[in-house]
Amino acid sequence: MSQTMPLLKIEDLQVDFATHQGEVSAIDGVSFELEEGEILGVVGESGCGKSVTAEAILQLLDEDSTFYDGKIMFNGENLLEYDKKKMEKLRGNDIAMIFQDPMSSLNPVMSIGKQIAESIRIHQSATKKDAYKKAIELLKLTGIPSPDQRAKEYPHELSGGMRQRVMIAIALSCQPKLLIADEPTTALDVTIQAQILDLITSFQKQLNMGIILITHDFGVIANMCTKVAVMYLGQVIEETDVRTLFKRPFHPYTIGLMKSVPQIEGERVEHLHSIDGTVPSLFQIPKGCRFAPRCKYASSTCENKMPSLEIVEKNHRVRCWHYDEVKKGELIYAD
Amino acid sequence: MSESTKVLVNKPLSIRKTANKKSRFFSNRLLLVGSILLVITTLIGVFASFLSPYEILEIDPKNRLAAPSNVHWFGTDNFGRDVFSRTMYGVRISLLIGVTVTLVASVIGLTVGLLASYYKLLDHIFMRICDGLFAFPSILLAIAIMSALGPKSINVIIALVLVFIPSIARIVRSAALVVKEKVFIEALQAQGASSLRILFLHIAPNILAPLIVQVTFVFAVTILTEASLSFLGAGIPAPLPSLGNMLYDGKLAIYNAWWMTVFPGLFIILIVLGLNLFGDGLRDYLDPKSKQTVKRRKNR
Amino acid sequence: MSGYIIKRLLSLIPVLLVVAVVVFLIIHITPGNPAMIILGEGATPEQIEELNQKLGLDKPLIAQFFIWLANIAQGDFGTSYFLGKPVLTAFLENAGPTLSLAVLSQLIGVSIALLLGIAAAKNQGRIKDDLISGTSLIGISIPSFLLGSFLIMIFAVQLKILPVSGYAPLSQGIWEHLKYLILPSITLGTIQAALITRMTRSSLLDTLSENFIKTAKAKGVSEKAILLKHTLRVAFLPILTVIGESFAGLVTGAAVTESLFNIPGLGQLIVASINRRDYAVIQGAVLMITVVYVLMNLLVDLLYAVIDPRVRNSYQA
Numbered sequence: 001m002s003q004t005m006p007l008l009k010i011e012d013l014q015v016d017f018a019t020h021q022g023e024v025s026a027i028d029g030v031s032f033e034l035e036e037g038e039i040l041g042v043v044g045e046s047g048c049g050k051s052v053t054a055e056a057i058l059q060l061l062d063e064d065s066t067f068y069d070g071k072i073m074f075n076g077e078n079l080l081e082y083d084k085k086k087m088e089k090l091r092g093n094d095i096a097m098i099f100q101d102p103m104s105s106l107n108p109v110m111s112i113g114k115q116i117a118e119s120i121r122i123h124q125s126a127t128k129k130d131a132y133k134k135a136i137e138l139l140k141l142t143g144i145p146s147p148d149q150r151a152k153e154y155p156h157e158l159s160g161g162m163r164q165r166v167m168i169a170i171a172l173s174c175q176p177k178l179l180i181a182d183e184p185t186t187a188l189d190v191t192i193q194a195q196i197l198d199l200i201t202s203f204q205k206q207l208n209m210g211i212i213l214i215t216h217d218f219g220v221i222a223n224m225c226t227k228v229a230v231m232y233l234g235q236v237i238e239e240t241d242v243r244t245l246f247k248r249p250f251h252p253y254t255i256g257l258m259k260s261v262p263q264i265e266g267e268r269v270e271h272l273h274s275i276d277g278t279v280p281s282l283f284q285i286p287k288g289c290r291f292a293p294r295c296k297y298a299s300s301t302c303e304n305k306m307p308s309l310e311i312v313e314k315n316h317r318v319r320c321w322h323y324d325e326v327k328k329g330e331l332i333y334a335d
Numbered sequence: 336m337s338e339s340t341k342v343l344v345n346k347p348l349s350i351r352k353t354a355n356k357k358s359r360f361f362s363n364r365l366l367l368v369g370s371i372l373l374v375i376t377t378l379i380g381v382f383a384s385f386l387s388p389y390e391i392l393e394i395d396p397k398n399r400l401a402a403p404s405n406v407h408w409f410g411t412d413n414f415g416r417d418v419f420s421r422t423m424y425g426v427r428i429s430l431l432i433g434v435t436v437t438l439v440a441s442v443i444g445l446t447v448g449l450l451a452s453y454y455k456l457l458d459h460i461f462m463r464i465c466d467g468l469f470a471f472p473s474i475l476l477a478i479a480i481m482s483a484l485g486p487k488s489i490n491v492i493i494a495l496v497l498v499f500i501p502s503i504a505r506i507v508r509s510a511a512l513v514v515k516e517k518v519f520i521e522a523l524q525a526q527g528a529s530s531l532r533i534l535f536l537h538i539a540p541n542i543l544a545p546l547i548v549q550v551t552f553v554f555a556v557t558i559l560t561e562a563s564l565s566f567l568g569a570g571i572p573a574p575l576p577s578l579g580n581m582l583y584d585g586k587l588a589i590y591n592a593w594w595m596t597v598f599p600g601l602f603i604i605l606i607v608l609g610l611n612l613f614g615d616g617l618r619d620y621l622d623p624k625s626k627q628t629v630k631r632r633k634n635r
Numbered sequence: 636m637s638g639y640i641i642k643r644l645l646s647l648i649p650v651l652l653v654v655a656v657v658v659f660l661i662i663h664i665t666p667g668n669p670a671m672i673i674l675g676e677g678a679t680p681e682q683i684e685e686l687n688q689k690l691g692l693d694k695p696l697i698a699q700f701f702i703w704l705a706n707i708a709q710g711d712f713g714t715s716y717f718l719g720k721p722v723l724t725a726f727l728e729n730a731g732p733t734l735s736l737a738v739l740s741q742l743i744g745v746s747i748a749l750l751l752g753i754a755a756a757k758n759q760g761r762i763k764d765d766l767i768s769g770t771s772l773i774g775i776s777i778p779s780f781l782l783g784s785f786l787i788m789i790f791a792v793q794l795k796i797l798p799v800s801g802y803a804p805l806s807q808g809i810w811e812h813l814k815y816l817i818l819p820s821i822t823l824g825t826i827q828a829a830l831i832t833r834m835t836r837s838s839l840l841d842t843l844s845e846n847f848i849k850t851a852k853a854k855g856v857s858e859k860a861i862l863l864k865h866t867l868r869v870a871f872l873p874i875l876t877v878i879g880e881s882f883a884g885l886v887t888g889a890a891v892t893e894s895l896f897n898i899p900g901l902g903q904l905i906v907a908s909i910n911r912r913d914y915a916v917i918q919g920a921v922l923m924i925t926v927v928y929v930l931m932n933l934l935v936d937l938l939y940a941v942i943d944p945r946v947r948n949s950y951q952a
Contacts, residue, residue, distance in 0.1 A: 060852055064760060084858070091855035099853075104846040109868055109943050119854045154944045170854065467654050470928035472888025475905055479917070482909045555776070562778050563891045567906060582780070586895075589784055590792055600781040607776040615772065 005076055007210045008034040008057070008178055014069035015049075015056050024282045026052045029235040029319075030070075031309055034227070036177070039204065039211045041225035041242070043218065043257075047279060048231040050214045054180045057212075058091050074178070093123040096171035100183040102163035106155040112166050113139075113151025119173045138169040142199060161192035165199065172203055179204070180212045185220070197224060218261055222246065230254045233279060233290045236309060240316040250312065250323040252295045289321065297322045366616025372609025376602070380427035387420035392574050400592045410594035412584055421576040422598050428571065429578045429606065432488075432561050436495040437554045444500045445546065448507025449534050452515060462508070465501035473498045473556070474563050481569045488571050495560060499553050506549040510542035544621045551614035555607045562603050578603045643933050651925055658921040659700050663914075703918065712922075713915035715908070722919040725904060732802050733893070733900035735812070737885035739820035744827025745878060751828070752835025752874075757862060759840060767832065774829025783822040783895045790818060800897035819896040823889060827881055834877040835870075842870040872939055879935035887924045 013030040116135035139147035142165040185193035238251040256275040277294035292302040395415030409418035451458040480494035564570035565579025585595030712722040755767040791799040803811040890902030908916035
């Protein structure tokens with residue numbers, strides 16, 4: 001319909017879990033947009049809620065103990081209002097997802113050919129035979145040699161890189177408009193990582209897919225993404241295009257993160273940079289700005305009032321009371 | 336109308352305080368009910384003499400096979416003995432047997448399992464023997480040992496101990512093997528700690544959780560097996576009442592004196608149920624992340 | 636794969652030997668001379684001596700052991716003095732009822748258990764699950780003979796629609812045969828069901844939390860298909876183990892139920908033999924039980940290979 005409607009728009013997403021130790025808010029305040037063909041990187045430390053966000057989009061979280069609030073708009077419709085049947089139609093079809101550990105993410109007792117064919121059969125009402133043939137083609141497209149042979153094999157008979165290719169084949173079998181990739185290369189050897197990322201990129205170009213790429217690796221962000229959202233303790237604290245993030249980050253946490261990455265060039269430093277303090281537990285979220293306890297710029301406002309995600313310049317949003325001073329303060333990557 | 340799974344909330348939430356150990360105990364229904372049952376039956380066992388209005392061995396042929404009444408709450412048996420009093424004592428005796436067997440079997444099983452997990456040679460020997468014993472249905476093994484040793488209470492204990500050592504040894508061994516692989520053991524070995532020291536001071540405490548859960552279930556099966564043994568006439572010898580041999584007496588009069596079977600049977604079920612509830616609840620309590628735990632469900 | 640099977644069968648032999656030695660020792664060391672028991676209290680020393688010789692009990696232990704082994708190798712398991720027939724014959728005669736009972740009980744148990752276990756896992760945390768879990772917990776807390784007595788009281792004594800006890804072989808007609816087995820197999824089957832339901836529920840729950848289930852969900856696979864197609868197959872392995880072991884237990888250890896319902900099965904035979912020190916039968920029984928157990932384990936392991944390709948590979952290696 002309208003060209004200006006984004007493919008995916010998340011507004012103030014909030015996700016709570018009921019756990020043994022009480023209710024906990026895993027995400028509180030995640031908002032971002034994704035246009036068709038854009039690659040959004042979501043970066044942050046472990047436990048910041050990146051995977052929860054991803055899984056919330058497809059509602060993969062445990063139904064009985066998860067509460068949602070906010071909106072997840074996909075092609076103009078709020079996914080949080082979809083019933084079970086509609087979600088099942090959507091998953092693997094319009095929106096697909098690949099996961100971090102391909103070994104445990106594939107069914108160990110089903111041949112990989114059948115696992116790929118399953119998606120096709122569900123969404124494209126193909127016959128067993130046709131779906132299987134298509135599966136073999138997909139294996140070829142993802143660069144797996146001797147696909148006929150491999151299709152009969154089981155996940156444990158493949159290498160890590162091959163398994164991830166299989167996951168990609170499954171995800172792309174129905175040509176989704178949006179691909180969510182949750183740390184797709186973290187569990188792989190460095191040499192394979194590049195191959196997998198290249199594969200994803202080439203498919204993205206072919207299908208003009210939107211991609212949400214979750215990672216904790218800034219190198220991957222720099223290489224692949226057009227846009228980046230930085231998360232901390234369940235919130236998006238900065239969101240902008242990738243160049244601006246590297247050139248002019250405004251949020252103290254973002255700056256701290258990027259400074260923490262050891263540099264090959266430049267002078268050798270005595271101490272590696274680290275951000276003071278540790279990430280608090282989700283059961284003890286600080287009042288006010290969540291990063292305040294660890295932030296050198298924190299004032300009493302910061303400790304008492306939660307800043308909202310504000311647009312501070314074109315295509316750049318920050319959740320910080322003092323971004324002004326910060327932006328004057330520290331520039332890391334001159335280019 | 337299609338099923339909706341949405342629960343949309345639009346108010347800010349309050350985060351409840353972290354549950355401490357005590358409230359986790361009470362909110363774990365299994366553990367709670369199991370413990371209550373166990374406490375009740377233990378109290379019965381301990382205070383059996385106070386609870387019993389009649390002498391358990393006192394025969395009263397005039398009143399044999401009397402139905403439950405105000406005078407005899409659980410009726411009388413084929414010798415005119417008060418079933419209520421005998422049941423109270425039966426609980427005590429069955430529990431005593433259970434505790435003794437379980438304790439002894441646990442200590443021996445723990446030792447055997449630990450040693451087997453650490454020393455290859457002992458592992459082969461012990462585990463072959465355990466496998467052999469394990470293949471045997473416990474009841475047959477118990478009967479065989481009883482008939483070899485003779486019909487005495489102490490022999491019941493010995494027989495059951497022998498029957499249940501393998502199951503404890505196995506669990507201990509599997510759990511110990513897992514702990515053994517952990518890095519801190521390697522660190523201790525590098526520091527020069529002696530094997531026995533590592534085994535008993537370091538590995539043992541780390542396998543307590545699965546051990547205690549298994550011990551609870553072994554206790555439950557002991558009670559059941561003693562009952563079966565006595566039911567076949569190969570258990571606690573008369574006239575001392577165990578819940579099992581009361582059922583043996585009841586077997587012959589089952590059609591005209593149901594109370595001889597129902598009441599002792601009821602208490603067997605209560606004790607074993609209490610133990611099983613406790614065991615399940617204990618397992619959940621010790622490992623709240625275990626997926627067996629009943630999920631916290633939404634209640635908004 | 637056949638190499639694997641042969642290897643497993645061969646490993647039976649050392650196990651059997653160990654078991655045989657142990658049992659032989661236990662039996663012969665215990666007090667009580669069978670000849671005395673057979674002849675009763677009024678026997679004279681000469682009569683006892685004569686019987687001893689006849690039974691071969693006067694020879695040294697080791698000799699007795701090897702004679703026994705040699706006989707077995709030829710298929711002769713000895714003769715029961717009490718029953719007056721070869722041990723093997725006695726076994727075969729008593730095996731029928733026990734097998735019928737075991738198969739019937741296990742069928743009842745497994746069908747109920749799979750249904751309930753799946754329902755419980757699907758509805759975890761809700762009332763259905765609580766009910767099923769609670770009932771199966773009670774089910775494993777009831778002694779079999781208690782449940783059996785209860786069933787007898789209701790169906791045989793009060794309602795009079797089924798016989799109290801006894802047994803009729805298949806040759807007398809299928810309904811006759813089944814009539815006597817209904818109550819005992821419900822008794823055993825219920826307890827089996829409780830046991831297997833717990834394992835089914837537990838295994839399904841464990842498998843449901845695995846990563847590949849999340850992937851299946853992300854593919855859009857329906858809830859039903861996830862449960863039945865993806866979860867059940869992987870979860871089935873531990874369930875299969877329990878089914879196998881409990882079946883072996885039914886065959887070898889249903890003594891109490893057989894006694895209650897007066898079914899002339901292996902359990903009754905063994906118990907009676909133990910009580911009257913019928914050495915020949917006891918020794919044969921021990922061997923038979925061990926064989927059943929080992930074969931059952933082998934069968935389960937082979938089925939594992941059929942279900943799980945990862946296991947298949949390791950067997951062929």
